[in-house]
Amino acid sequence: MKIDPMIIYLILLALMVITALMAVIARTLLKAAIALAVASAILTIIMFKLNSPLAAVFELSVCAGLITVLFVSVISLTNRMTHAEIMELTKTRLKRYLFLIVIVIAGIFFAMFGMPAHINAPIVPSENSIKFILWNVRMTDLLAQIIILLTGVFGVVVLLKEVLSKNDE
Amino acid sequence: MMSDFSGFFGFFNIFIILLFAIGFYCLIVTKNLIRVLIGLEVLTKAVTLLIILAGYVTGKTATAQTLVITLIVVEVVVMAVGAGLIISVFNKNNSLDVRNLRNLKG
Numbered sequence: 266m267k268i269d270p271m272i273i274y275l276i277l278l279a280l281m282v283i284t285a286l287m288a289v290i291a292r293t294l295l296k297a298a299i300a301l302a303v304a305s306a307i308l309t310i311i312m313f314k315l316n317s318p319l320a321a322v323f324e325l326s327v328c329a330g331l332i333t334v335l336f337v338s339v340i341s342l343t344n345r346m347t348h349a350e351i352m353e354l355t356k357t358r359l360k361r362y363l364f365l366i367v368i369v370i371a372g373i374f375f376a377m378f379g380m381p382a383h384i385n386a387p388i389v390p391s392e393n394s395i396k397f398i399l400w401n402v403r404m405t406d407l408l409a410q411i412i413i414l415l416t417g418v419f420g421v422v423v424l425l426k427e428v429l430s431k432n433d434e
Numbered sequence: 435m436m437s438d439f440s441g442f443f444g445f446f447n448i449f450i451i452l453l454f455a456i457g458f459y460c461l462i463v464t465k466n467l468i469r470v471l472i473g474l475e476v477l478t479k480a481v482t483l484l485i486i487l488a489g490y491v492t493g494k495t496a497t498a499q500t501l502v503i504t505l506i507v508v509e510v511v512v513m514a515v516g517a518g519l520i521i522s523v524f525n526k527n528n529s530l531d532v533r534n535l536r537n538l539k540g
Contacts, residue, residue: 271445278449285453285476289460294468301475308479315490320502324482327506332475332513339468339517343524365459372455376448395496403500410507417511424518 274311281307290362298336305329319395446487453480467520467530471513478509 281304288300305328312321399407453476460473482502489498520530527534 271442274445278446281479282449282452282456285456285479288472288476289456289469294466297469297472301472304476304479308483311483312486315486316495317486317489317499317502320482320486320499320506323503323506327510328475328479331510335513335517336468336471339520342521343468343530344528361463364463365456368455368459369452372451373448376444376451395499398496399500399503402497403504406500406504410504413508413511417514420515421518424515424522427522 270314274314277307277311277314281311290365294340295337298333298340301336302329302333305332443487443491446483450480450484450487453477453483465531465533467523467532470532471516471520474516475509475513478505481505 284300284304284307288297288304291297291300305324309321309325309329312318312324457473457476457480460469460476464470464473482505485498485501485505486495489495489501523535524530
């Protein structure tokens with residue numbers, strides 16, 4: 266028995282949307298971070314199936330691994346919300362989630378009618394390998410990546426230095 | 435063959451827009467600073483999927499993958515700096531509520 270690939274895509278995409286939704290509406294932040302990691306892992310499977318293995322490996326190691334570790338460390342460095350704050354948020358929860366239904370219906374409406382249904386893009390097999398494109402065609406991107414990484418490193422160093430000096434006082 | 439692919443694109447589009455709506459909702463409604471980062475992350479996932487899908491449909495997966503690699507690097511830096519900002523804000527205000535950040539409001 267051969268399973269239709271569209272059904273596999275449908276299941277994977279539905280699972281990804283459900284886990285992303287869980288990440289947004291989960292009560293505790295830790296559960297939200299873990300749901301986000303699961304969504305990232307499912308995105309990796311979809312990317313593998315769409316012929317993009319290298320980007321999929323990046324997604325799995327960085328988004329599902331590194332960013333989850335980052336979130337968990339931020340959650341552990343900050344305090345939980347107080348009971349009063351949680352009760353206040355619980356009271357207005359229904360009102361806030363009503364908004365979600367409106368946005369999702371608007372999104373589906375947009376997907377059905379706002380987007381071009383037929384795109385006649387030519388299906389050309391790519392002649393160049395990803396190595397060639399990454400190192401020769403998109404070299405400016407690599408330079409920009411180095412600059413952005415250095416900016417991030419200096420930003421984190423400055424921010425954490427402020428925090429540490431404040432703690433010393 | 436061509437119509438197969440356009441149908442395929444439209445089929446993915448619905449889920450991508452759903453993901454985008456979820457991330458946008460999180461950004462609009464949330465009161466917690468860490469959840470703002472989670473919403474940004476969901477938005478970036480939708481964009482990643484859209485770029486990979488466009489590469490697959492047009493047959494230029496190599497270009498799409500290089501773009502996605504750049505996107506992931508930028509995403510990680512944004513998340514790291516955002517996390518540092520959240521920690522410094524928490525140490526200053528002792529709270530993660532965005533409503534407490536209105537000190538500059540006139």
